[in-house]
Amino acid sequence: MRYGELLYPDGTLNGMTAVCGQIKQGGKDYRYDGVGAPKTAWQADQYILKGEGEEVYTPRFTFHGFRYVEVTGIDARHLALEGLRLNSDVASAGSFACSNNRFNRIQQMVLWTELSNLFSVESDCPHREKFGYGGDIVAASEMAMFNFDMARFYAKSVQDLAEAVRPNGGFTETAPFVGIADEGLGEKSGPIGWGTAHPLLQWQLHQYYGDTRLLEENYELTRGWIALLRSRARDHILDNGISDHESLVPKPRALTGTAFYYLNVKLFSQIARTLGKTADADEAAALAGQIKAAFNQRFLQPGTGRYDTATQACQAFALYLGLVPPEETDRALGVLVRDIVEGHQGHLTTGIFGTKFMLQALTSLNRADVACQVANQPTFPGWGHMLEKGATTLWEHWEFSDNTFSHNHPMFGSVSEWFYKALAGINPAPDAVGFDRIVIQPHPVGDLSWVKASYESVHGRIVSEWSREPGKFKLRVRVPVGTTATVFLPAEDDAQLGEGGKPLDRVAGVQLLRREKGQAVLAVSSGEYEFTSSRR
Secondary structure, eight states: OEEESEEOTTSOEEOGGGOGGGOOOOSSOOOOOSSSSOSSOOEEOOOOOOOSSOOOOOOSSOOOOOSEEEOOSSOGGGOOOOOOOOOOOOOBOEEEEESOHHHHHHHHHHHHHHHTTEESEEOSOTTTTOOOBHHHHHHHHHHHHHHBOOHHHHHHHHHHHHHTOOTTSOOOSBSSOOSOOTTOSSTTOOOHHHHTHHHHHHHHHHHHHOOOHHHHHTHHHHHHHHHHHHHHOBTTBOOOSOOSTTOSSOOOHHHHHHHHHHHHHHHHHHHHHHTTOHHHHHHHHHHHHHHHHHHHHHHEETTTTEETTOOHHHHHHHHHTTOSOGGGHHHHHHHHHHIIIIISTTOOOOOHHHHHHHHHHHHHTTOHHHHHHHHTOOSSSSHHHHHHTTOSSOOSSSSOOSSSSOSOOGGGTHHHHHIIIIIIOEEEOTTOSSSOEEEEOOOOOTTOOEEEEEEEETTEEEEEEEEEETTEEEEEEEEOTTOEEEEEEEOOTTEEEEETTEEGGGOTTEEEEEEETTEEEEEEOSEEEEEEEEEO
16 A cells, blocks of 8 residues: 555656655655665555454554555455554644635635644655654744644643753754754754744744743753854844745745844843743843844845845744834835736745745734735635645645645645635734733735635634625624624725624723724723624
8 A cells, every 4th residue: 555645747746846855756656665764755654464254453652644545466356445544643723604605615624734734843845754844833833823722732742842952051953862963053052943942932822822840940951042043143234045935936035044143132031021031031022122233234135125025924024023113114114015016916935934934924914805815815825826726735845745744734725724814803912911801903905805714722612704795794693702803894094893783982891992993992891792894
């Protein structure tokens, strides 16, 4: 039995994208004499029949990632196959659906991809490697947390990284460590974008699930990691890393390395302040300010908003991580939007980090319409292109591959995070602990007429469901007991606001804070509400 993701035009199995370790010389011979590396390291099982009545075989010591199985050596009339779907036992935590069927299909593709890569570690792919890469987590962790209860799983990932820490304080590219250290920081530590998984997961587990214990237990390791980064940076510029992995354009390594350095220092400052270590927090905050100044001095072309080569990734890293000076923000955003809309006809060029950062940066700067245009493309490159080519799980690379790149990688799953955060508008507040403070800010963009989403937080279910028709917008919200929410209700300046058929000023638990940029901003206590905004 051989396993693969594709078929050749003649209907035979193409297992090349699922070959272990990219050990391949082609051909269909899967026999292996057990000496040295196989010529082609197929995913394959060989079973020798006893020849005595009915026989049942189930692999006991391995699992396979595949879409097709090729069976040879037995008459098909005497064979029955049953596939057993496997993954770590993570409970479903979220739901998302909308009026755009392409988005619904993308969401299902993301879910299948994530589940088939959860086996003790969040793997890059379930066939040829099965490794727990830190960079993949950085790109996809919030996607995973919105869709599944990842509290214990990701706490284990933090522990894996902690146990594999190198003598110089660096975190490994994969955890558990398997010896890979591409573009690393010395002593077999991994590159900065991959090591970022350690402090980032700690902070996200605190923000989403209220886990403070991990911050305490890993504090000295986090401090050591920051010290390593600081020792490798020259004048606060860190030219390190794999950069925006799987980018379609040249990658700006020094820019992304320095941006990740800034992110790590900011995370450490937040962690230290949460634990009451004020001196460390203040020192890290001051260092972050110095990194930001050096970043802009090195990469910003003043007065233009352009960063380095001004690719989508360059602009997205700077905007998403808060590195752009206020006076340059509009120009930097304009450079990004023009590159997307005019330079690439509404398509992206970003890799695994730039894609996540770009979708979120556009949304936070009131250009969710452009993010929607990117996500909704049916043509290359994009998620719609994958669907058009028959994908059921996310590809490793934007371009179709029949020989090299895996067809089951969660790295580009950040679009699902964007569905929840932008289209449905469910977000933890920046200062949330265990999602106790919520921001609900839906973005009715594109041709969407309705969105329904929920998230099962540690306090209970959060719901954001909206629909729109000419002149009227409806938003149903559920805020769990023990939490509060800031709700952004789309509303023109002259729109009438209501809840449950009553004027807003007569509704208990709701306070209109202000109107801004076509939205009414509400402070909302726990409960269930149905808000409306309608033109007078």
